[in-house]
Amino acid sequence: MSITYSPEHNVFHLKTIHSSYIIQIVRGKYVAHLGWYSILQEWNGSYSLQFIDRSFSPNPEPDDRTFSLDTLPQEYPGYGRTDFRSPAYTIQYQDGSRVADLWYKEYRIIKGKPGLDKLPGTYIENNQEADTLEIILFDPVGRLRCILSYTVWNEFDVITRNVRFINDSENCISLLQTMSFSLDFPNKKYKLLQLSGAHCRERHIYTRSLVPGMQSIESRRGTSSHQQNPFIAILSPDADEDHGEVFGFNLVYSGNFLAQVEVDQFEMIRVMMGINPLNFNWVLNPGEQFQTPEVVMVYSRNGLGDMSRTFHDLYRKRLCRGKYRDTVRPIxxxxxxxxxxxxxxxxxxxxxxxxxxxxxxxxxxxxxxxxxxxxxxxxxxxxxxxxxxxxxxxxxxxxxxxxxxxxxxxxxxxxxxxxxxxxxxxxxxxxxxxxxxxxxxxxxxxxxxxxxxxxxxxxxxxxxxxxxxxxxxxxxxxxxxxxxxxxxxxxxxxxxxxxxxxxxxxxxxxxxxxxxxxxxxxxxxxxxxxxxxxxxxxxxxxxxxxxxxxxxxxxxxxxxxxxxxxxxxxxxxxxxxxxxxxxxxxxxxxxxxxxxxxxxxxxxxxxxxxxxxxxxxxxxxxxxxxxxxxxxxxGDLYRLDNEEFPLVYTSWSYVSKDKREVLVTFVLLRTEANDVFRIVRLKGLQSNYKYRLLGDGKVFWGEELMQVGLLLPYPLQENQSIIFRFRAE
The missing domain is CATH 3.20.20.70 (Aldolase class I)
Known part of the structure; x- marks a missing residue:
């Protein structure tokens, strides 16, 4: 089972192949986030939440001035009950009040992955592929139920999340904001990666350091849009294609969306994504429920490339459907x-x-x-x-x-x-x-x-x-x-x-x-x-x-x-x-x-x-x-360069799942007089395989192609492309 619960610590431990996601129930009613880490065999509380009296951070429990939701890392925060950061949800009751107490009520662990009502999402073909944790929250005054769903995939470093609201009251409730997830990171310097552009200039890569305040991307156009893609990644300062921690988030939705990152006064980072609350107001009648879209969350301890290949495998196998999912596409x-x-x-x-x-x-x-x-x-x-x-x-x-x-x-x-x-x-x-x-x-x-x-x-x-x-x-x-x-x-x-x-x-x-x-x-x-x-x-x-x-x-x-x-x-x-x-x-x-x-x-x-x-x-x-x-x-895609805009050159490769077939493409976009020699270092090969360069006949060990690289012909012309094919002997 990839999800365990410790009554001793009131902790849920969600394990993917290489990561551990830790949730704790605090004081019996608050759902706190303790971190998303490289894999831990067991959680014994080496990091525990600290509470001190912070000025201008009010206390939901007046007898304890050290406790405030304003400083608590949370799984699905609201507004108006001492947390002044961005809320994941905003509701309005019939009396006009927007204050809600969605407190922890119970949980259940399900084998497999339930589908979403009227919405697309990743799927399983048998219940052994994933486990799902449902954490049920309830507002005893407004009688609003909220189900936080976490599916942990057993073959991928993936957790998918979604939220379902259910009106258990006898009155209408207005949902003004319903994000699909929220995640609080501890104080650490991170970078934000986004894919932005315009018509005919889509999904260019932009990376920036996070600073105090709000950083966001969104679409208000009725579609996910050319201008911003519903994807962001949080990167450790040293992260590149092959190194560093990367957390990727992709919304399974085709309409207006909001993805935002807030750095608060104590350098805690709050990430959330979901339907854009602009011009959104869903009237939830008694007995009705509202389902948010799914967010796919990917963890990588080996840079952007590893994160990308996880998304690729999941989407090829468990997002795309039908006859052509596993069939080569026509020219x-x-x-x-x-x-x-x-x-x-x-x-x-x-x-x-x-x-x-x-x-x-x-x-x-x-x-x-x-x-x-x-x-x-x-x-x-x-x-x-x-x-x-x-x-x-x-x-x-x-x-x-x-x-x-x-x-x-x-x-x-x-x-x-x-x-x-x-x-x-x-x-x-x-x-x-x-x-x-x-x-x-x-x-x-x-x-x-x-x-x-x-x-x-x-x-x-x-x-x-x-x-x-x-x-x-x-x-x-x-x-x-x-x-x-x-x-x-x-x-x-x-x-x-x-x-x-x-x-x-x-x-x-x-x-x-x-x-x-x-x-x-x-x-x-x-x-x-x-x-x-x-x-x-x-x-x-x-x-x-x-x-x-x-x-x-x-x-x-x-x-x-x-x-x-x-x-x-x-x-x-x-x-x-x-x-x-x-x-x-x-x-x-x-x-x-x-x-x-x-x-x-x-x-x-x-x-x-x-x-x-x-x-x-x-x-x-x-x-x-x-x-x-x-x-x-x-095959597996490897981006072989870490070049940023504007590119001087670029290179990418595809490696078969068995590591025996390799295709490498190199493009030189700009040349200079008396130019430098260029070497392409391959990735993803089997170190102890011998690879023959097709058309040439030369044979190289995989470790040599990865560590030393392949010297390119000289000179190369501007806008020249070279394609290499290797096959393991």
Missing amino acids: LINNWEGTYFDFNEDKLVSLAKEAAPLGIELFVLDDGWFDNRKDDKRSLGDWFPDKHKLPGGLKTLAEEINKLGMKFGIWVEPEMVSVESRLYKTHPDWCLHVPNRSRSEGRNQLVLDLTRREVREYIIETITMVLSSAPISYVKWDMNRHLTEIGSSAFSSSQQGEISHRYVLGLYEILERITSSFPDILFESCSGGGGRFDPGMLYYMPQTWTSDNTDAISRIYIQKGTTIPYPAITMGAHVSTVPNHQTGRVVPLSLRGAVAMAGNFGYELDLTRLTEADKTEIKEQVSFYKEIRPLVQF
Whole structure:
């Protein structure tokens, strides 16, 4: 059992493979956090809580001036009862009071991991994989019950947490803030790592030292967003890729979120993450319950790389689901940057005829295939093939593609409606809106109100019709604007603070029903690229279009940051034309291929305009990726450099689980006159294995490649990439 309880110390000891998480019940009612450490065989209280009289820290028990919640490290703190730090929850009772006493009542330990109501989450396939501790808190005055859930995984250094509120009273209770977890670290200097950016510049790595006060990232856009990813990590001062303690936190949610770190007056650090409380107010009726999203918490004592590989293994095996979880993903060509809206059936077939002999396996028809979709100003919601572009419909086109030996996929954006569409003219009230207010448009479109049952049923019905109309093997599910005027005519005025979250719940219901109905289709999520790259979407769709920016140099930064929590098999990565359509940059086809091969490989260009030499090189790239595909998609990723922005060079490798296959990619981004010699030191090899460099024949011991490294050719050119493959003998 990975969870034990000591009545002597009133301590719960949660053990992962390499870590110990300690909880103590203090004075019979307060749930305190004693630390998250490298693995301990047993907890005997060498560190115990100290209480002294602190000025301006009031006392919930007046007889003891040394005890204050303002200085107690807690598991799920509230506000208004002597703790002045940020609360994990805020509620309002019917009398207007926001003071609550969620005191410890009891606990239970469960074999396995319960699922979450209406929400995605990590899962188990048998009860031996995990144990779950539930700590039940109760406010005896307001009669609000709160269940803190901790699942300890037996094969991963992972603890997942979530919270459930239950109204045991006879009155309505308003939930104003419901974070999925809170964690107090003792006074120690830490750094904060976050993944931030913008559209076409997602998930760049930023690291900063923590200072007194609040540091936070958040989304208020209705989605997890391009701007901030729902992931943060707390790093010890010496932490890098291979050394130091790292604590990673990832929210399994696709809507508004808040992740914050507060350093208090005594240098204690409070970390919490959950649904953004801005514009959130959930009315909990008598007998009802509210479930928060799950947070995945990963501990590493060996730096960021070890933390990343733990996230990768967990997400590949126990977050992603379905047929494609354990299946290599197809190499595709997407017509978007090759044609945009300007195509017809003949043009698409001509592209496919160029792609098939190159070994490409999947042809994806992007935006513009449905009724009157001449540009991005019209027709979203009218999911019927455009008879002018596709006179034979999707079925005829898909069958032509299939005859060439390729599978067929399409693009959809079901959550949106164009003002110029039959759907909007028929149902103008079906979009999110606030009465008597104008409706803001983004990309000439509005957001459908997924809180409404009839809207969800329309989306499910029409998309089901589309997917049933032709032999479709792949769907790219897009979302190209964020939420404004977040209101719904389907709910009362007192429930308008629920709409943002209800939108996400509505989306999850749609995704569950559609993906379950079409288990043989590979679904890829997208939101203007990587605007909704989060664990919640990966639960339904096992890969995400990483960014609308296909420039290889930009993608190096984007993909490096993405791999901090997310595995390579979840990243869509394409080779596009030059000059690049987003940056205007011109880089060699070899570099574009090397960078795209770090994820789910594909192309996004007009093959009919390429030279024969380019086509030959693409054919070689496709053949090569098919050889390395299992290694990239299911192997262990090692980021081989500790370089920070702007990069001079970068390098990464994939190592098979048995340590016998190795792929190394090196990219030089900037050169200087009379430049230095460069060495790449490999990681993750078996020291006593002999590795043969394929194509060269030289043999090296694993320890030599890791400790001494591999000397790179000299000189190297700017934007030059080199790929090495090793195989153990």
